[in-house]
Amino acid sequence: MRPPSPSIPEKEFLFHSLKESLRLDGRLAMEIRTPVLTFGAELGWVECALGKTRVLAQVEGKMVKPPPERPFEGLITIHSEISPMASTEYEPGRPSDEEVTITRMLDKVLKRSDAVDKESLCILAGQRVWHLRLTLHFLSDAGNMLDCACLAGMVALKHFRRPDVEVVGDEVTVHEPTERAPIPLAIHHTPFCFTFAFFHDPAIPPILDPTQLEQRLSAGLLSVALNPQRELCVLQKLGGVPLDTDEVVKIVNIAVEKARDLNSIVNVRLKEDWAVRKVEVR
Amino acid sequence: MSATVLPGTTVPAQHVNLKLGPGLTQNSRTNDASPSIVTTRAGSLNHSSNGSKWWVESNSRRYVPAPQESVIGVIVQKVGDGFRVDIGSAHYASLDGLAFEGATKRNKPNLKIGCLVYARVSLAHKDMDPELECFDAQTRKAEGFGEVKGGFLVRCSLKMCRDLLDPKHFLLPLLGARFPLEAAVGMNGRVWVSAKVPKQIIAISRCIEAVDPDGGGMEEIDAKAFLGTLDV
Numbered sequence: 001m002r003p004p005s006p007s008i009p010e011k012e013f014l015f016h017s018l019k020e021s022l023r024l025d026g027r028l029a030m031e032i033r034t035p036v037l038t039f040g041a042e043l044g045w046v047e048c049a050l051g052k053t054r055v056l057a058q059v060e061g062k063m064v065k066p067p068p069e070r071p072f073e074g075l076i077t078i079h080s081e082i083s084p085m086a087s088t089e090y091e092p093g094r095p096s097d098e099e100v101t102i103t104r105m106l107d108k109v110l111k112r113s114d115a116v117d118k119e120s121l122c123i124l125a126g127q128r129v130w131h132l133r134l135t136l137h138f139l140s141d142a143g144n145m146l147d148c149a150c151l152a153g154m155v156a157l158k159h160f161r162r163p164d165v166e167v168v169g170d171e172v173t174v175h176e177p178t179e180r181a182p183i184p185l186a187i188h189h190t191p192f193c194f195t196f197a198f199f200h201d202p203a204i205p206p207i208l209d210p211t212q213l214e215q216r217l218s219a220g221l222l223s224v225a226l227n228p229q230r231e232l233c234v235l236q237k238l239g240g241v242p243l244d245t246d247e248v249v250k251i252v253n254i255a256v257e258k259a260r261d262l263n264s265i266v267n268v269r270l271k272e273d274w275a276v277r278k279v280e281v282r
Numbered sequence: 283m284s285a286t287v288l289p290g291t292t293v294p295a296q297h298v299n300l301k302l303g304p305g306l307t308q309n310s311r312t313n314d315a316s317p318s319i320v321t322t323r324a325g326s327l328n329h330s331s332n333g334s335k336w337w338v339e340s341n342s343r344r345y346v347p348a349p350q351e352s353v354i355g356v357i358v359q360k361v362g363d364g365f366r367v368d369i370g371s372a373h374y375a376s377l378d379g380l381a382f383e384g385a386t387k388r389n390k391p392n393l394k395i396g397c398l399v400y401a402r403v404s405l406a407h408k409d410m411d412p413e414l415e416c417f418d419a420q421t422r423k424a425e426g427f428g429e430v431k432g433g434f435l436v437r438c439s440l441k442m443c444r445d446l447l448d449p450k451h452f453l454l455p456l457l458g459a460r461f462p463l464e465a466a467v468g469m470n471g472r473v474w475v476s477a478k479v480p481k482q483i484i485a486i487s488r489c490i491e492a493v494d495p496d497g498g499g500m501e502e503i504d505a506k507a508f509l510g511t512l513d514v
Contacts, residue, residue, distance in 0.1 A: 007356040008396040009474070013434040017480040024484055026512070052497075 006216055014217055018204045025051065025211065030254055032194070032209040035151055035265065039273045043182065044160030048152035050209065052142035055149045057134060057156035061163075063123065063174075064131040074121020074129040078106050080136040080149065087141040087212075102146050105236060109191050109225040110134065110153050113233040117186035123165050128172055130162060132185075143212035146223060150193035155266055157185060159273070189227040192262050193234075194255045196222045198241050206251065208258070222248070224255045228263040284326040287338060293319040293327060295336045303337025304348065341441035341495055345370040345470035347406040352427070354435065354468035355414065357397045365393060367401070370470045373411050377401060381415035383424035391416075391429065398430045398474060400466045430466055433476030436487045439496035440471050446490075452502045453493050457486055460514060485512045 006014075014024070021029055033051040040046070044059030066073065082090045082099045090096055095103075109115075121130040134156060136149050161182035164175040197210035197218035210218060220240015225233040232252065237243070287293070293306060302308065305323040321327070325340025347353070347369065355367035355375060363379040377399065379390040393399065405413035416427040445451045446467045457463055463486060464476040475486045489512075492498040493505050500508060 005396065007398050007435060008394070009398050009431065009433055010435050011396070012432075013480065013483065017484065020480055022480055022484055024487060026484065026488060 006213055010213065011217055014213060015199070015201060015204065018199070018207070018214075019201070021205065023207065024213070027209075029205050029207045030258075032147075032258060032262075035148070035262070037155055037266070037269045039159060039269075044156050046152055046156040046159055047139075048148055048155065050142075050144060050148045050151075051211070052140055053145055053148045054139040055145065055152040056137040056139055057149075057152035058137075059156045059160040060133045060135070061130050061160070062133070063128050063172075066122070066126060066129040068126075071126035072122050072129075073118040075131040076111055076116060076118065076134065077131070078103075078110060078134045078136070078153070080106055080138070082138045082141075082145075085140070086138040086145070089141070098145075101238065102149060105146055105193070105223060105225075105234065106136070106149060106153060108234045108236075109150050109193050110157070113191050113225065114188055115154065115191055116157055117188055120186040123172060124167055124170070127170075132157075132160075141212060143215045144195050144209050147193045147195050147209060150191075150225065151262070151266075154190055154192065155270070158187060158190065158266070158270060160185060189229060189231065190263060190266070191225045191227045191233045192259045193223055193225040194258055196224070196251055198222065198243070200241060206247075208254070222251060224252055226252070226255055226259055228256070228260045230256050284328045284339070286325070287321045287327045288324050289322055291321045291327075293321060293336060295319045295329065295333070297332070297334040299334050301335045303335060305338025305340065306336055341439055343439055343471060343496065344372075345440060347371050347375065347403045347412040347470075349403055349406045351403050351469040352467075353401060353403060353414070353470040354430070354466060354472040354474055355399050355401060355470075357393050357395055357399065359395065360393075363390065367399060367414055369403075369412070369414070369468075370472065371412060375403070375412040375414050377414040377416065381417060382428060383417045383422060393429060398435060400427050400430050400468065400474065402427060426466075430474050430476075433464065433474055434483050434487060436473045436475055436490050438471055438473060438490050438494045440469070442490065442494040442496065443467055443469055443471055443473065445493075445495075446473060453489060453505065456502070456506060456509065457489060460485075460509065481512075482514050485509065485514045488512065 036049040038047040047056045080103055084090050084092055123129060134153055136153060138145055161184050163177060163182050164180040166173045196206045196208055197214055198206050198220045200219040223236040305321055305325060306319055307322050308317050309320045310317040321338055323338055323340055325338040327338055329336040353369045355369040357365050358368050359366035365377045366374040367377050369375050382391045401414040401416045403412055404415040418425045461477055461482050466474040475483055477483050489509055492500045492508055
């Protein structure tokens with residue numbers, strides 16, 4: 001059962017308070033909810049929470065034979081399915097429009113932007129490559145699941161370390177993590193995704209990181225994926241209100257600032273987590 | 283006194299005038315002389331001092347309608363003379379157009395889709411859709427029920443709703459001491475609030491979220507300090 005659209009008082013109050021630049025959770029218009037990253041015991045297990053939106057990401061690596069057309073490249077696959085666990089809005093089996101959008105966007109941000117060096121995942125050309133499987137579980141939806149999922153996926157890839165492999169001739173030896181320190185993935189850059197919501201009323205400014213109510217009452221979303229080095233990876237806008245070029249440029253400039261902040265948060269958290277982990281190197 | 287129970291636990295409830303509250307059911311076996319009382323959900327088991335009333339207290343987010351509970355619903359559809367109302371349960375509830383104070387065949391309330399109503403569950407049966415009414419069936423007076431206009435709808439956990447209805451709970455008096463406010467608490471995890479300016483409504487909404495045992499779980503002192511930071 002799809003929940004009905006927000007009630008009239010909710011709609012009127014939200015528009016009224018947004019006009020006074022007040023947001024329901026006390027944030028500024030261009031402020032994201034501070035992400036809370038929790039790492040699991042395994043490498044590559046990350047839970048990312050943006051307010052009450054929570055996404056769990058997990059990376060697993062295994063060795064496979066590469067497809068004959070790309071013998072030197074490793075494989076990355078992303079599995080994401082929104083279950084009714086996230087919100088009553090989603091039904092099992094039938095992918096909703098939002099789910100399709102999120103899946104496509106994740107593919108663009110995490111895979112097609114070449115964040116992970118695929119060639120470094122090659123072990124023995126044409127024989128053995130690493131196959132990374134990124135699984136995303138959408139635990140709870142309080143708006144803006146896309147940004148949360150992208151962040152969770154990216155942090156999981158940065159957190160993951162694969163076992164060290166030694167190749168002598170045609171012989172492949174995999175060293176257990178207890179034997180040799182596992183190796184982090186070669187990551188070219190770290191794209192982050194930011195979603196902005198726009199409204200019909202020109203008096204309401206665009207807002208960053210919309211909550212569920214804001215997202216449902218918005219007249220259009222614009223998702224920008226970029227890295228802290230000002231390299232734009234994806235810009236997605238599926239319908240909604242028309243925007244000026246100036247406005248888009250302004251949005252992108254804001255996103256660059258946010259990407260820098262987010263990158264430092266992520267790096268600090270990764271460093272903290274790595275410091276408490278016991279890694280034996282003989 | 284309370285004990286933690288799991289679903290399926292037999293409860294030693296015995297009284298000549300026994301009343302079972304939420305989370306308990308009577309397990310009537312034909313060959314058994316005295317039917318046993320079994321829990322249907324996990325939580326803490328409570329009973330009144332004389333042992334005539336028993337109930338299980340727990341927190342959840344999904345509402346299961348029970349008769350005589352007041353709820354806040356959203357009109358989703360007009361059906362003939364009545365309305366279909368979303369009250370957060372598994373099925374939509376039906377609200378008859380005549381179940382309002384002063385409503386007659388000629389003079390029925392004109393509620394639009396998306397309106398909020400404060401209503402009471404008049405029928406909750408496991409095999410039927412729940413039914414609502416917006417008046418007291420005996421006196422036919424509104425008693426505060428009916429459409430609520432303006433304000434904002436805050437969603438919280440079911441435990442938080444019950445807490446807000448408790449006159450001894452600190453939150454509403456604490457907020458009321460700062461600024462005048464109106465509130466209608468539904469048992470279905472929805473609280474309608476209204477105040478003079480949006481900032482105050484936002485403050486109420488954030489305080490409810492912060493105190494909610496399912497969210498922040500703040501105590502009175504922390505909530506007071508938190509309210510102080512909100513600048514209202």
